[in-house]
Amino acid sequence: MADDHQPDLLRSGFGDYLSRRKGEILEQWLISVQSDPNLRIADTLTEPLLKDHIPDLLEAFADFLRSGDPATRDDTRQTASLHGAQRWGQGYSIKELMLEIYRLRKVMFQEVVNFAAGQPGELSVLSAACGFVDAFLNDLECRSVERFAEESESGLRKSNAARLGLIRTVSHELRNMLNSVGFAIMRLEGAEPEEMESVRGILERNSTHMKEVLDDLLDLSMVLSRQTSVKLAAFEPSVLLNLVDLGYRHLAETKGLRFGASIKPSLDSIFSDELKIRQITENLVSNAIKYTPAGEVHVSFEDLGPEWWAIVVQDTGVGIAKEDREHIFSEFYQVKSESPLRGSGLGLAIVTGLVDLLNGSIHLESELNNGSVFKVLLPRIRTAQSDNHAGQAQSGAG
Incomplete structure (x- = not known):
């Protein structure tokens, strides 16, 4: 995530700075996301759901900068993966996921500029801190998008399997009902008045049942294919x-x-x-x-x-x-x-x-x-x- 050859003092100082500024970073990111016309899905989420794992990711990044502990880096990657799964479950598109990370990137690089301003060797500090942030955000984007794609592919496989099963079973169910209707129609020829009532009952029951099956089938197909938001x-x-x-x-x-x-x-x-x-x-x-x-x-x-x-x-x-x-x-x-x-x-x-x-x-x-x-x-x-x-x-x- 960060270059191990960078001076420890700079890394830990930047980590302390990010930890102190976490609240302001989150606030600026939320404003940026909520004002983006291409991220309307953000309007459907409460603030805690929109923040999701971002606060934990920022704190884990700051901890890694301060300690350099590889285990902290692994935790960050796992949290980034969970963030991708969360966004898929919330109905994001992969474009929206990448766009919100881009919004975080803009806010984070502004913080880099603020951190480096006025420090001795400002350009060197700016370059090093940019490298830290760029590696962190690339990791976040890679892990979250990868997990998002896995969840999407898994959902698609389940949907396709369920759809094939539905086609087989509904064909059998409707065929049985149509056979019953056909038999009732055959009985109409030369039927006595009292038998007509029996035939009418068969036709009405099967007509009602077919409508119920088709209505429920439509509901179920939308649920299984996640076409219902x-x-x-x-x-x-x-x-x-x-x-x-x-x-x-x-x-x-x-x-x-x-x-x-x-x-x-x-x-x-x-x-x-x-x-x-x-x-x-x-x-x-x-x-x-x-x-x-x-x-x-x-x-x-x-x-x-x-x-x-x-x-x-x-x-x-x-x-x-x-x-x-x-x-x-x-x-x-x-x-x-x-x-x-x-x-x-x-x-x-x-x-x-x-x-x-x-x-x-x-x-x-x-x-x-x-x-x-x-x-x-x-x-x-x-x-x-x-x-x-x-x-x-x-x-x-x-």
């Missing part, structure tokens, strides 16, 4: 829960079910994609009502501490057998059941995709004929690395 903003979860309550309480009570909705008062604010969280909640609540013939459906928003919260949907419905639980979140998977109810087989796959987009995790507890509990763990502030710790939140939540 994550729109981050602060919102009150209590307001969202009230909307879910208003939308589904009547549906449950019409079916003769008790319906409950509750939230911990301490869960007063979330920074995430409100629309996607509502879609997750409504999908789970709708499923619970559909597969609960009697009893109760309850949805709650739980506070799991300063970093995590949970959506919990409980029901007293038909439950899920042990052999079905590991497949329940797969596309088009439907449990073996005597129930006449049939969905698209995509609802829980859509939920899983949305939860993944928001860096959360989903967990299921269920027994056949004894109801189900779906728990979705989500970060209170959505970041690219939150999913690495979802298991810790689960264990902490009990």
Whole structure:
């Protein structure tokens, strides 16, 4: 990162200077990024999310200049790599990532000029400090862009594999429905009036089911291909829960079910994609009502501490057998059941995709004929690395 032949005094002095000026450097960089018309994505992030690993990188760089310890340099490179992964998760393009590093470069070189000004041998100091900063920023750019590209390639491979699987399964599903429609049409010829009602019912059910499959398929394909953007903003979860309550309480009570909705008062604010969280909640609540013939459906928003919260949907419905639980979140998977109810087989796959987009995790507890509990763990502030710790939140939540 820096030339080991440079005088230790100059290096350590520049390191001390950068450490003292870190706050001002960050402030100038934030202003530069937020005023750049080509970095509009910065407007969608809170200041802590926008800063991301930059404060740690600046401090690690200053530490390296003061100590010359190679381990500090390795830490800096690892942090730069995490920064690239974070920006990919936040929806940056690779152009935007490089542009924000360019903005940091401009601010840092101005600091070099300020540091060298008035010192003995000003030009030599300026040249040496420029070399330190240039090597640091080249490392930052190289490591973060490399990790960004790796994350992007991995996401593309997963998306392509999922898309091929969808093509196969949806073709099979639609063919079955069309065969049923064709059979019903054949029965229309010479059918008696009472038989016409039966045929009409077949046509209506299959028409409704095909529309449901195609609508859900569109939602799922957008989630899997990441064509749906994550729109981050602060919102009150209590307001969202009230909307879910208003939308589904009547549906449950019409079916003769008790319906409950509750939230911990301490869960007063979330920074995430409100629309996607509502879609997750409504999908789970709708499923619970559909597969609960009697009893109760309850949805709650739980506070799991300063970093995590949970959506919990409980029901007293038909439950899920042990052999079905590991497949329940797969596309088009439907449990073996005597129930006449049939969905698209995509609802829980859509939920899983949305939860993944928001860096959360989903967990299921269920027994056949004894109801189900779906728990979705989500970060209170959505970041690219939150999913690495979802298991810790689960264990902490009990």
